[in-house]
Amino acid sequence: MIRRHLSSEVALINQVSDYIVNAGGKRLRPLLLLLVARALGHRNAAEGGNDHHSLLAAVVEFIHTATLLHDDVVDESDLRRGRKTANAAFGNAASVLVGDFLYSRAFQMMVSVRDLDVMSTLADATNTIAEGEVLQLLNCNDPEVDEARYLKVIQYKTAKLFEASAVLGGLITGSRAEGIEAAAEYGRRVGTAFQLIDDALDYAGDPAALGKNVGDDLREGKVTLPLIHVMRNGSPAEKALVEAAIRDGHTTEFEAIHAAVERCGALAYTRERAAQEAEAAKACVQRMLGSDAARAGEYGQALMHLANLAVSRDR
Numbered sequence: 001m002i003r004r005h006l007s008s009e010v011a012l013i014n015q016v017s018d019y020i021v022n023a024g025g026k027r028l029r030p031l032l033l034l035l036v037a038r039a040l041g042h043r044n045a046a047e048g049g050n051d052h053h054s055l056l057a058a059v060v061e062f063i064h065t066a067t068l069l070h071d072d073v074v075d076e077s078d079l080r081r082g083r084k085t086a087n088a089a090f091g092n093a094a095s096v097l098v099g100d101f102l103y104s105r106a107f108q109m110m111v112s113v114r115d116l117d118v119m120s121t122l123a124d125a126t127n128t129i130a131e132g133e134v135l136q137l138l139n140c141n142d143p144e145v146d147e148a149r150y151l152k153v154i155q156y157k158t159a160k161l162f163e164a165s166a167v168l169g170g171l172i173t174g175s176r177a178e179g180i181e182a183a184a185e186y187g188r189r190v191g192t193a194f195q196l197i198d199d200a201l202d203y204a205g206d207p208a209a210l211g212k213n214v215g216d217d218l219r220e221g222k223v224t225l226p227l228i229h230v231m232r233n234g235s236p237a238e239k240a241l242v243e244a245a246i247r248d249g250h251t252t253e254f255e256a257i258h259a260a261v262e263r264c265g266a267l268a269y270t271r272e273r274a275a276q277e278a279e280a281a282k283a284c285v286q287r288m289l290g291s292d293a294a295r296a297g298e299y300g301q302a303l304m305h306l307a308n309l310a311v312s313r314d315r
Helices: 002-006 011-022 028-039 052-075 086-090 092-111 116-139 147-171 177-204 225-233 236-248 254-263 266-312
Strands: none
Touching: 002 011, 002 052, 002 092, 011 086, 011 092, 028 052, 028 147, 028 177, 028 266, 052 086, 052 092, 052 116, 052 147, 086 092, 092 116, 116 147, 147 177, 147 225, 177 225, 177 254, 177 266, 225 236, 225 254, 225 266, 236 254, 254 266
């Protein structure tokens, strides 16, 4: 589905698109949509239903990929998924414009489902993600950012598309409102846990496993939970060190900051917060499935596993 809808008469679009697809990725958002839809009884075309689940799974991946293309330009990133970013390989202009193509193609695809609730969900999510990008930009190089401001960026920038993916899985099955609300919370919680672990891995991950440079968040002046925890609980010297690095957007003191993060238990705190979100997400599964819990079988179990995976992963 992804490859079919990436096709264009413009050669550069095909070239950049193929580069992105071949880079792989976790594709957790489309996975979440597919699992929710199947857990709630969606039947595909071969079973007498339709393939809206696959189409919309590709849509959310297109939207996510478009945000990555634009993010890498804004952040001046040069490495993602273990290879050069598209902007490093093809230039900023090509990355931004192919990102625009992916956004517009996603909207072409969603319209074909002819469901106003589906279109509204995706339109609202895309707008919220854009707001999250701007919020993050405002927070950059600002050591006054606290946990509440940090979590608001996650809610907008990351968790919203996870939430929308889960909601779409419920909408195409005609599920009851209570089930869709539980699916929304599940997606939101998993997305939050996923981003919290991402931010922890920026200070504790293996670059080879991550496929990106550790310390990128600090270089970009991004205030994430490990740094917030140090500024809240570290010594005056550690707090001053972190504040200066955030304000100046440098990694010259990365080793000292990494040591402060470890000493203050910032990574353990961040992982604990992620684990709390994952547990809350798992509690949503039963509410989402209701009387369909037994019938959901392996799909319901996979949703539980996905919440665990968001926390236990190392890349």
